[in-house]
Amino acid sequence: MSELSKAKHNRIKIALAGTPNVGKSVIFNNLTGGRAWVGNWPGTTVEKKVGKMRIDRQDAEVIDLPGIYSLTAYSLDELIARNAIIEEKPDVVVNILNASNIERSLYLTISLLEMGANVVVALNMIDIARERGYEIDVRKLRELLGVPVVPTIAIKGVGIDELKEEIKKACRGRKTPELIINYGDEVEREIEKIISVLEKDPALIKKYNKRWLAIKLLEKDEDVIERVRKSQVASMILKQVEKSIKTLEEALGRDIEEYIAEKRYEYAFRISNECVKVVREVPQTPSDIIDFAITHKVFGIPIILSILYMAFKFAFDVATPLVDLIDWFFAAFLYDIVKSSTLPEVVKSFLADGVITGIGSILVFLPNIVFLFIFISLLEDLGYMARAAFIIDKIMHRWGLTGKSIIPLIIGIGCNVPAIIATRAIEDENDRNVTALVNPLVSCSARLPVYLVIAAAFFVAYRGVVVLSMYLLGMLLAIMMALLLRKCVFRGPSTGFIMELPPYMTPLPKNVLIKTWERTKRFLFKAGTVILLATVLVWALSVTGPSGYIGTEALEDPTLLEKSWVGVIGKTMQPLFYPMGWDWRAIAALFFGFMAKEIVVSTMAVLYGAAGEEELPKMLSMAFTPLSAYAYMAFVLIYVPCLATLAALRGELGLKYAILALIYEILLAYLVALAIICIGIPLGLK
C-alpha cells in the first residue's frame, strides 16, 4: 500500500518545528490559510494549534509545535514537541531554520533526524541572512542533511509554493535517511551494546528508533527511562545503560550527557561551516543598530512606557467613533425597540434592563479591546515585545527574580489563564510557583472595561495615563509580591535566562489580524456565556428579595432596590468598605465580579439603571469622587482572581496555593485601596 493510500485511511499529519521567533506561525498561516482550531496537548492544558492544508485533493492536518531549541525532556515545550513526534507520528516534520543563525537552529534539525523523523527543512529569513553578508549553499546543505531544503522568506510568501511541493513529495513516500553522528569509538561501542539489549523487546524498537532510544538512555533522559521501564526487559536495559554510562564517564572523564550535546554542536558547526560563507563583512545589522537605543540602560524603560502609552492612546482615542456606534446600537436602538414593544413588563425589563444593558455595557468596549490587541500584535510581529522582555529581565534579575517570568507576565496582559499555564515552561519549581501566584496581579483585558468606565467618568482628559497607571501598578505589585514570596515562602537561588532577540520584521497585516481575532474571540465568547448568565443573575437578584418578587420597578427606585437580594449583599458588605466611601451598588458589583471582572461593569450598569456607555459614567460621577474611584479601580485590579484564573491556579499549583492567592489578593487589594485614600486625602485630592 503506498504512503498516500495509507494516508487516505489515516489523515496526513504535518508537524511544524522550529526555534522561537523563526517565523513558524507565519509559515503555519501560509500553509493553512490562517484557519486554525485550538485544543490542548494530551495530558496538559498547553494550547495546541492545528490547521488544515490540501495535499493531492485530500485534507492534511498541520500541527504547530511549540517553539523549541532541542528535544530534551527538561522543559514542557520540548517534551510536548517530542511526544507529538513520537505519539502522533507525523508523516512530515517541517523544520524551520533561521537562515541568519543556521548553526544554532541546526541542533534541533539534528535532534529530529536522529529521532528518524521525515524532515523537510524550510530555510527561513534567507533575506536577512543575505543582509548580514551570509551566502548559504543550499545544495550542499541538502546533501549534508540528506533532506529537502527550501529557502523561504515566509513573511513575503517567497518559497512557500516550493515548500508545499516538497511536503507533498515527502507525504507521497520519500523517507529521510537516518542521521548517524559518530560519537566516537567508545560511545558507539556502548550504543551498540544498549541496542542489542533493546532488540530483545520487539515492541519497543517498533515504536521508537532504537539508536535514538539508546542515545537518549545514555543522556539519562528521564522521560525515555520512564518509557523503557514499561518494557518486559526493562531491568536488563537499565542495567546495561547504567554500566555503559559508568564505563563512558570513566573513560571520558566527564558527564556523558554534556559530551553527547557537545558532539551534536560540533556536527552542527561543521555543517554550518561547510554551507555558510561570509561574502561581505557587515559590522552591524540594522537590527543591531536600532537595538542600541531600544535596549539602552537609560532609554529602554522610557521607550517601553512611551510605547505602552501610545498603545492605550490608539486603543481609546482612535476607537472612539466605533465605541459610540456600538453604544448607540445597544443603548438607543435595541433598548428602545424592546421598551416600546408590547411584551409583558417583566419580559421587557428582563431583556432591556438585564440582557441588553448588561451585555451592551461590555460589548461597547469591543473596539477598544480590538485596537489594543492590534497594537500588541503589531509590536509582537515587529519583534519589539522580545526587546521589552529583555529590558524588564535586567531589572527582574537585579531583584533576584528570574527573567523567565517575563513571558507569562506579558501574556497576562491579554488573559491570566494562558499566562498561568505558560509558567510551565519555567523549569525551576520555586520560580514557576511564584510567577503563577503573582500573575493575577497583571492587569488582563477583562479589567479594561472597568477602567474605561471610571476613566470616562472622572479622568476624561488623561484616561490613557490613568489606565496605563493601572497596568504599571499591576506589574509593580506583581514584582514586589514575587520578591516577597521568593524571600519568605519559596526560598532558593533564581535561574538564569537566555533569550535570542529576533531581527526586526515588517508585520504582516494578515498575521496581525489573525492574532487579534484569536484574542478577541475569547472576549466575545465570554460576553455570550459567562457575562450573559451573570447579567441575568444580577437582574433576577435585583427584582427579587428576601420578601419575594419586588418587581421591575426596583431597577428604577433605589429604595426598592435596597430591599432586593443584591441590596442585601451590597449593604452587608458596605461597612467593610466604609473608609473608601464606596456606594453599596459598587460593592455588590465587586461581589459578582468574582465570576469574571467584566461583570463589575455589567452589574453596575444594571444596578445604576444606565442603558448606555455615556449614562453609566454620569451615574458613577455622582456615586464616587475621583479619589475613591481611583481606589476602586485599583481594588478591581488586585482583588480575587476570576473563577477561570482560580481554576488555572488550582490546576497548576494545587488547592492550597489557589487559596493562598485568593487570600493575599483580597488583603492586598484592600490595603492598596486604603493606602490610595489615606495618601490622597492629605495631598488635597478628593
Added chain:
Amino acid sequence: MRRSAPLMHIAVCALGAIYLIFASLMLYNWIITVFFPTAKLLYSICGVFIPPDPGSAIVLATTGMLLAGSVYYHYDRYKFISCVLVGSLLGSAILVLQLLTVIANAIDAQILMLYGEIVEYGLKEEIMRPDVLLGIPSAIVLYNSVRELRKQW
C-alpha cells in the same frame, strides 16, 4: 556628509531640547491641575497649546532624551544613528497618533450630532499641540536617518 555632520548634531540636539522643554511644561500643567487646582495654568506659548497630559509628556520626554542624548554618542556613527532613529520614530509616531485622534474625534462628533447631541469640538487645540508641531521636524529627521541607514546597506 562629513562637513554637514556637526550641523546635523546641533539640529538634532536643539530639537531634543525643545521636546524636553515642552514635556516639562506639560508635566507642570498636569501637576498644577491635579494638586493645585487654584494655581494658574500655562495655557499656551506662542500659540502652542500645552495640554496637561502626562502620557504625551512621557513620549515627548523620551523623544527629547533620545534626540538630545544622541549627541553624547557623536563619536560613534551607529550609536548616534540609533538614538536619532528611535527618537524621531517616537516623535513621528505620536504625531501620526494625534492626527488619527483628530480624525476619530471629528468622525465621533458627526456621529453624536446625528443622534441629536451638541458637541463642542476644538480642532485648533487638538492640532496646535507640541506633539503635533514637533512631530513635523521629527518626521524629517526620521526620513534622513532612515536614508542614512539605508546607505550603509
